[in-house]
Amino acid sequence: MSDGGLAGLRELSKLASRRDRIILPLWAYALIGSAASTAYSIKGLFPDASSRQDFAEGIGAASGAIALYGRLDENSLGAITTWRSLVLGAVLAAIMSILLVVRHTRAEEQTGRQELVASGVVDRRAPLVAVLRLVIGVNLGVGLIIGAVLPVIGLGAAGAFALGLSMAACGIVFAGIAAVCAQLFEASRTANSVALTLLAAFYLVRAAGDMSDDAQWLRWLSPVGWAEEVQPYTGDRWWALAIPVVAAAILIALALRLLDRRDFASGVLPGRPGPAYAGAGTLGTFGLAWRMHRGSLFGWSIGVLVAALVFGSFVKDVDLLTDSDRVQEIMAELGGSQNMADAYVSSIVGVFGILAAVFALTVIVRARGEEAGGRIELVFAGTPSRARWLLSHLVFAVAGAVVILVAAAFGMGLSQGLGAHDVGGALGDAFGAVSAQLPAVVLIAALAVLLFAVVPRWTSAGWGMLGLFAFLTLVGPQLKVSQYVLDVSPFTHVPKLPGNDVSATPLVVMAALAVVGVAATLVAFRRRDLLA
Template structure:
């Protein structure tokens, strides 16, 4: 045991690392790999100073660039890398920290696992300290690795480590935030949701500061803004890294103090009891499914609408943003047309389609959790049949995906139509392009339903297949992937609208396959035993 650490901390860190070894590897590879690939792609797309200056001029003229990525602080390759990566990587590190801390504190306490651990020689504060050690060590490891890999591409060493530690700093702050929310709320889901809502609020605070120079000081109130204010490759303000350290020094003792003041299994804020009678909207199998998933569906829909409003505003600047010939070639390959604006919009709609599929999978895999946790047996003890239960979750998943696509088409159509002074045409074409993605989303969801019904222990495999589909669709054209490889993904079968001719055949085929998959799933679910 390390000196000063609560009894059992070292053992719990080892246990948590072993439990999450795959998850930790995926997070680390994603953050480190994305930093290297971002710098590499920017170096390839903008090989000279002139092309970078042209791109930066376009970025500064795009109304949606600053809220999304922040201000670009120079025309060097390092400055572009920090602009493109900094905010996104900081958000990803924060999400990783929140997930890790809540999983190994409140979630373990909620499931009773922590009670078994406490039966040994383990101090009450050890699980929280161990979770914080794991999260902070992961953040710092990722930050140091980012600083180590970027110089391989010729970027300055000091700026590389400044960028890596700026990303790590945001993760460290939200490890502390999650430690506090895990003490305040009884439910792991509420603790996670509150921490992520705070992250979204800080992101919006930073975005407002980057949008309007008169309130630029708001960036200093946000941990996400602190990552920008380090200014990697543009002055390297090392002293800004003291801000996340100070925030963590306040949040961690606060979390430990709150832990001492609450009972085991309880939160400082008592859970609100449900209504004595179910309302009409939440009655029955479909009402229960809606109640379980409505927070996820509404938050995804709102987030996509906001993102579509921002990214749609880039359309009028796409000719400038495309810069060199290599960027134009890549955009036309992704969008399926030589018109850069149509290619950009088609790529955007394809990306939103992939996001809608992620929502559908999150709903369906949550249904599997209902079975694994034993709650499904209570549902089946009443009048709800198996087919109705599965269908209720499928309807919410499909309806939620449709809502996300509608938000994507509406947001993009509004921002694009207003900027081009063709609001009616913009809304109509964007809504049509968005809903063209729905059959591919349903096909991906059908795979998850089939696994849930026939092979429930392998339901999570649907996320692996989803990752393959997304990678092939988004990265395949730039890698010059062959026709047979591209056809693996359902999203590659969707007509690239607007700009390309509309083809109904692939959409009808994918829709029919999704319905057939649902029918097979219902039959399989009726025949198998329930699993815990």
């Protein structure tokens, strides 16, 4: 997009780039690194055509794998790499685009910062156009880099660029969807929630099309399915990229049209007025925390439950999917067991433990947002104490993590048990495995809230801390990282269940450290000044 005569567009583009100078490289690294590492791993795991053929046949028999990643019609290195990375990469690009667009448009209006910017010589369309230029540029840049990197690993160049650009196209479409949602709704949380819900719905439509031989046409109804229809390394249908390009252009034009027709700081759809009187469940600091976080907890729980049902359905096919000796070695490292089914369940439960920690961290970060926005001062103008307010958010962070882990255990155990005709035993193993994750999650929440209490401006650094822990847990063993370094992550000390003995010592130590962290947090938060 050119400046097009929009006053302030160049300056706002620079501002958006500067504000996201840290998070954008992280998103790009995640997308590029995921595709490159997948290609490198596939090349090492399946070096010959025979092993790739066996793997492809196993995937064809695993309905859960098809629902998650899509169909695998050929057994070439490029086809398997595409199968493993395309759908999830497209979803990750879509999430990035949604969060960035809403952050720089609706969230800025909601906080009043965009009104301050608009007081200068700035065209009303400039903020939206600036962020769209940024997001489109990042998506295209990531797609082109993926196309340049994969041939270095040994894959064909044409398929590599088709893979990268199909991911980018999906991200650009959802940038348009987010732009429309930012015009429709008054609250940034609502805009994000609706856009992410649409992403989940389109993902399920794509999954339904992949799982049915008679309904593959459903993929044409989903932007995620459009990425698949490009068929990198199996067809390289470049013309299919025209569909998301046209769709994105229409969505962006619609967003600009809606922007011109609505009042500043309002949405096209008016906000629903709240009740005249607060219910008993919303009174006090704990009621306020419940009101603030219940929507996101519900969405997280449903998403984790659906994912757990899908992953649990893989257990009956795990022997087919881990036929390679190298795959079995990796699964044993992640799951801590030579039994492939137990190792698989343990490794997936570890991922759900990390996701529970992510939810807990979102609660702490939003508590910091209440302070930064000045709303916490209104609360403290009444009778609530600082300790009670902070504990309300911390309790909800931990309780929400418990709910998410319970949803994961129920989904994994139910789908695994139905496949093995032993629902009771599978549920027992799943609940035992997820319960071992809780001390690590609570410790991470305690560290995050301690950071908020001591150095509030660094609260977001908790994401870096969690990212390091996740990296060491998921990738560290394969990279042969020193055990001393791996021990930095709380998840390293979680017993790998089922299939292994339980040592209570690391769980008790993590719980004790969490208690000490919370006590230090309450003291530090009571003694420091509030920072807006």
